[in-house]
Amino acid sequence: MTNFIRLIARNRLAAFGGIMLVLLVLLCLITPWLPLDDPNITSPENRLKPPLSAGHLLGTDALGRDILSRLLWGTRVSLAVGIAASLVAAFFGSLIGIVAGYFGGRTDNTMMRGIDMLMAFPYILLALAIVAVLGPGLMNALYAIAIVNIPFFARNIRGVTVGIAHREFIDAARLSGKGHIRILASEILPNVLPVIVITMSTTVGWMILETAGLSFLGLGAQPPQADLGSMLGEGRRMMLNAPHVAVLPGLVIFLLVMSINLLGDGIRDALDPRLKSGALSRPAPFTHIRRRQVPPENGSAANALLDVQDLHTHFEVGRRTHRAVNGVSFTIRHNECLGLVGESGSGKSVTALSLLGLVASPPGVITEGRIALEGRDLLDLPHRSIRRIRGRNVAYVFQDPLSTLHPLFRVGHQLIEAIQQHQAIPRQEARELAVSLLDQVRIPNAERRADQYPHELSGGMRQRVGIAMALANNPQLIVADEPTTALDVTVQAQILALIQNLRETKGTSVLFITHDFGVVSQVCDRVAVMYAGRIVEIGPTADILDDPRHPYTQRLIDCVPRLGEPNNEPAAIPGLPPAADALPEGCAFADRCDLAEDACLRGDIALRATDSDRQVRCIKPLGLPTRQGVMQ
Amino acid sequence: MIRYTLRRLLMTFPVLLGLSVIVFLIMSLIPGDPAQAILGSYATPENLEQLRADLGLNLPLPQQYLVWLGNILQGDLGRSYTLNRPVLDEVLERFSATLILAGTSLVLCTIVGVTAGIVSAIRQYGWGDRIITLLVLVGISVPAFWLGMLMIMYFSVGLRWFPASGMTAAYGGGGILDVLHHLVLPAIALAVVAAGVIARLTRSNMLEVLRQDYIRTARAKGLGEHRVVLRHAFKVALVNLIPVIGVQAGFVIGGAVYIETVFQWPGIGRMLVNAISTRDLLLVQGGVLVVAAAYVLFNLMADLFQHWLDPRIQA
Numbered sequence: 001m002t003n004f005i006r007l008i009a010r011n012r013l014a015a016f017g018g019i020m021l022v023l024l025v026l027l028c029l030i031t032p033w034l035p036l037d038d039p040n041i042t043s044p045e046n047r048l049k050p051p052l053s054a055g056h057l058l059g060t061d062a063l064g065r066d067i068l069s070r071l072l073w074g075t076r077v078s079l080a081v082g083i084a085a086s087l088v089a090a091f092f093g094s095l096i097g098i099v100a101g102y103f104g105g106r107t108d109n110t111m112m113r114g115i116d117m118l119m120a121f122p123y124i125l126l127a128l129a130i131v132a133v134l135g136p137g138l139m140n141a142l143y144a145i146a147i148v149n150i151p152f153f154a155r156n157i158r159g160v161t162v163g164i165a166h167r168e169f170i171d172a173a174r175l176s177g178k179g180h181i182r183i184l185a186s187e188i189l190p191n192v193l194p195v196i197v198i199t200m201s202t203t204v205g206w207m208i209l210e211t212a213g214l215s216f217l218g219l220g221a222q223p224p225q226a227d228l229g230s231m232l233g234e235g236r237r238m239m240l241n242a243p244h245v246a247v248l249p250g251l252v253i254f255l256l257v258m259s260i261n262l263l264g265d266g267i268r269d270a271l272d273p274r275l276k277s278g279a280l281s282r283p284a285p286f287t288h289i290r291r292r293q294v295p296p297e298n299g300s301a302a303n304a305l306l307d308v309q310d311l312h313t314h315f316e317v318g319r320r321t322h323r324a325v326n327g328v329s330f331t332i333r334h335n336e337c338l339g340l341v342g343e344s345g346s347g348k349s350v351t352a353l354s355l356l357g358l359v360a361s362p363p364g365v366i367t368e369g370r371i372a373l374e375g376r377d378l379l380d381l382p383h384r385s386i387r388r389i390r391g392r393n394v395a396y397v398f399q400d401p402l403s404t405l406h407p408l409f410r411v412g413h414q415l416i417e418a419i420q421q422h423q424a425i426p427r428q429e430a431r432e433l434a435v436s437l438l439d440q441v442r443i444p445n446a447e448r449r450a451d452q453y454p455h456e457l458s459g460g461m462r463q464r465v466g467i468a469m470a471l472a473n474n475p476q477l478i479v480a481d482e483p484t485t486a487l488d489v490t491v492q493a494q495i496l497a498l499i500q501n502l503r504e505t506k507g508t509s510v511l512f513i514t515h516d517f518g519v520v521s522q523v524c525d526r527v528a529v530m531y532a533g534r535i536v537e538i539g540p541t542a543d544i545l546d547d548p549r550h551p552y553t554q555r556l557i558d559c560v561p562r563l564g565e566p567n568n569e570p571a572a573i574p575g576l577p578p579a580a581d582a583l584p585e586g587c588a589f590a591d592r593c594d595l596a597e598d599a600c601l602r603g604d605i606a607l608r609a610t611d612s613d614r615q616v617r618c619i620k621p622l623g624l625p626t627r628q629g630v631m632q
Numbered sequence: 633m634i635r636y637t638l639r640r641l642l643m644t645f646p647v648l649l650g651l652s653v654i655v656f657l658i659m660s661l662i663p664g665d666p667a668q669a670i671l672g673s674y675a676t677p678e679n680l681e682q683l684r685a686d687l688g689l690n691l692p693l694p695q696q697y698l699v700w701l702g703n704i705l706q707g708d709l710g711r712s713y714t715l716n717r718p719v720l721d722e723v724l725e726r727f728s729a730t731l732i733l734a735g736t737s738l739v740l741c742t743i744v745g746v747t748a749g750i751v752s753a754i755r756q757y758g759w760g761d762r763i764i765t766l767l768v769l770v771g772i773s774v775p776a777f778w779l780g781m782l783m784i785m786y787f788s789v790g791l792r793w794f795p796a797s798g799m800t801a802a803y804g805g806g807g808i809l810d811v812l813h814h815l816v817l818p819a820i821a822l823a824v825v826a827a828g829v830i831a832r833l834t835r836s837n838m839l840e841v842l843r844q845d846y847i848r849t850a851r852a853k854g855l856g857e858h859r860v861v862l863r864h865a866f867k868v869a870l871v872n873l874i875p876v877i878g879v880q881a882g883f884v885i886g887g888a889v890y891i892e893t894v895f896q897w898p899g900i901g902r903m904l905v906n907a908i909s910t911r912d913l914l915l916v917q918g919g920v921l922v923v924a925a926a927y928v929l930f931n932l933m934a935d936l937f938q939h940w941l942d943p944r945i946q947a
Binding site: 013113116117118120121122123124125126128129130131132133136205209212213216217218219232236239240243246247250251253254257258261262265281282283285353356358360387388389390391392395396398400403404405406407408409417418421422453455469 | 647650651654655658659661753754756757769770772773774775776777778781782784785789838839842843844845846847848849850851852853854855856857860864867868871881882883885886887889890893894904905907908909913916917920923924927928931941942943944
């Protein structure tokens with residue numbers, strides 16, 4: 001609870017609203033004891049005095065009544081009516097919602113159809129019809145507003161109840177022989193109560209506004225009784241010669257409703273866990289870059305297509321820094337396929353997305369490194385140039401094609417868009433090209449498929465579309481981020497064959513990200529193994545598979561079951577990778593490694609060459625004759 | 633699309649029927665005897681009985697409903713005793729004035745709300761976002777009727793820019809320009825609250841959509857940010873916003889009741905308020921029925937539009 005109050009207090013607007021509301025409510029509570037004129041005593045000789053007149057701080061109305069006094073008494077009425085209406089609506093609405101949600105089936109259906117029917121009316125119109133029947137009056141206005149708000153509560157509460165009604169503890173209560181009424185009262189109600197409170201906090205302001213509105217129209221409070229709305233309605237008639245009579249009550253309504261809304265928003269935000277984690281923030285079009293120093297050009301990689309050096313990509317969440325990519329270096333040559341392997345969370349996807357600034361920012365920041373594509377440092381280029389490289393020189397194939405293809409555009413349209421973004425050709429020609437791309441990735445009936453939406457295609461088809469889109473502009477490099485993980489094995493084999501084939505015919509380079517060594521062995525020339533944001537071993541695929549140097553690589557290879565070797569049980573790696581915001585000193589794998597010794601926990605362990613084309617980040621690599629002797 | 637349209641049309645009939653039942657029930661709940669109300673307290677028992685028989689009040693309730701429904705389907709909503717003219721004529725005349733006002737307002741609040749919401753989303757936590765968030769808060773908290781009065785005081789009486797009341801000038805008025813001139817203030821006053829709600833929901837929807845994977849795909853293709861935001865993100869957000877705009881249409885039509893009173897706009901809201909004060913219940917009934925039916929049809933169109941945008945949505 002104190003935590004909750006602190007959250008609200010941190011939201012300055014909500015705190016402001018809360019304070020204002022408390023002041024207004026306090027003022028209303030002590031009104032009877034304030035030295036004020038009687039709000040209903042008329043004195044014709046004092047009529048329409050302007051504000052700041054002697055004895056009448058806010059002036060008088062057409063009958064000479066003191067406006068300050070009337071405002072305070074009117075606010076009491078408005079507040080009371082608004083809260084009462086809200087309670088009535090909350091009570092009946094929640095009752096309907098809980099019963100419908102708990103019993104479900106036909107009860108639910110009938111009740112919700114009725115509720116839908118009420119919602120088919122324009123809101124205020126229904127209130128007017130009810131007032132028409134009941135006759136004008138403050139209580140009738142209260143009922144009318146309460147009734148038209150019932151559906152709102154009923155729907156919200158029903159939704160929550162449905163979610164709870166099938167949980168285990170409800171079943172348990174039922175099995176223990178509790179009756180429906182007891183379950184509703186002791187199990188369901190406590191769980192939906194917070195939602196009822198939140199819904200009330202967001203509707204009270206609205207109900208005050210609406211009851212004031214009915215009074216304003218002369219259908220609510222009847223003289224001599226007065227609420228803010230009826231005072232405003234009376235003031236309207238003399239709006240030109242005595243504007244204060246109308247302006248002041250309106251201002252009070254406005255302040256009252258605004259303070260409630262501010263507080264209500266604050267409560268809602270404080271209770272919405274997504275806001276705390278920053279999950280609702282919008283990723284910028286380009287990852288933020290904040291490099292203090294730039295690594296020098298890498299001479300040895302001069303003819304490489306892509307040269308990544310000492311890349312650091314961090315996620316800054318609150319005061320914590322998650323080092324997702326923590327100094328990664330690799331190169332990709334022309335027409336080469338480099339595999340990037342590691343467990344989930346090892347930083348391989350973030351590495352891939354960092355290349356063209358596609359890491360969500362906030363919270364992502366590239367803090368160090370150099371990413372050279374044919375010698376040009378991408379981290380140094382203006383956004384316009386990066387945009388021109390995206391999809392043209394470097395194209396991505398993402399993991400889950402259902403969420404990565406746009407759901408509301410036909411696949412042909414999405415391909416055409418990719419083509420026309422980088423090639424100035426007429427739409428018809430682009431369409432032909434799109435269809436031929438679909439053909440190339442072996443989608444049968446390409447012409448017809450182009451007019452379908454992603455949800456009309458199978459998973460394998462969708463991934464082929466994803467690959468076709470990556471091929472649209474004949475890129476030099478395709479970054480394939482777990483392109484087969486979401487697919488079943490036969491489709492996976494087809495997709496891998498497709499990628500292999502494209503490499504051979506088009507000469508494209510591929511950065512292939514996967515957690516599966518089996519897949520790596522099929523498509524990659526070289527492989528880099530990542531662990532906790534760093535490359536721990538890199539080298540030719542065959543060498544690493546036959547003769548892994550890093551204990552982690554060894555374990556990872558052991559995870560792959562081998563066909564025809566039933567005795568070779570895949571071995572899970574015990575333990576979990578370290579949290580990216582609390583990386584240990586020394587080797588990050590040490591506490592899961594059977595061979596770890598004290599030296600592994602000290603200092604930074606460098607990536608060192610063991611052979612001409614292999615490097616490993618380990619102080620006592622496997623399969624080498626001596627511990628440290630061989631290394632330079 | 634055609635199948636969806638037909639199914640959705642079929643689903644509309646029960647709703648319209650339900651509306652008529654609710655209106656009928658509300659009106660038959662009125663305490664007291666309608667015949668007495670019509671003839672006044674000096675009526676003879678014979679006259680009362682005669683009128684009851686004429687009105688079908690002696691029949692059981694379901695039968696009364698069927699007779700009533702039959703009349704409505706033939707366009708007979710009864711006769712307004714205060715205006716002494718057919719309810720349908722009066723209602724249609726007044727409703728067209730409301731449609732001009734509410735329609736303009738709805739277009740206005742949608743354009744302003746959506747634009748503000750998008751700007752707010754892409755400038756999240758920036759100054760633009762903060763200012764819009766604050767304006768939205770003011771917008772959804774301000775009583776529309778009060779705002780209308782302030783606008784009259786300032787823009788009509790003070791600056792004399794726009795007329796304060798009516799739909800056309802009393803003398804030498806008429807014509808589109810004259811109506812537009814009269815429309816400016818009430819349409820804005822009516823749009824403010826809905827614009828605030830739409831802006832707020834556009835913002836949260838856009839923020840939600842902009843985090844999706846397909847937006848990253850669009851960026852990875854090299855699309856410009858305008859295209860990413862306005863086509864890829866907004867199209868999805870719009871699908872979610874259509875029901876919101878549908879609900880706001882209901883609020884705008886309802887809010888028209890206040891605004892028409894403030895600006896003396898000859899619409900159906902003012903008619904209803906007057907009819908309630910004079911207890912002309914047939915007029916109230918006819919007005920509510922027509923507006924509610926129009927609202928149902930509006931939401932039907934909104935649903936069809938939503939399905940057209942997102943073919944995944946099924947009835």
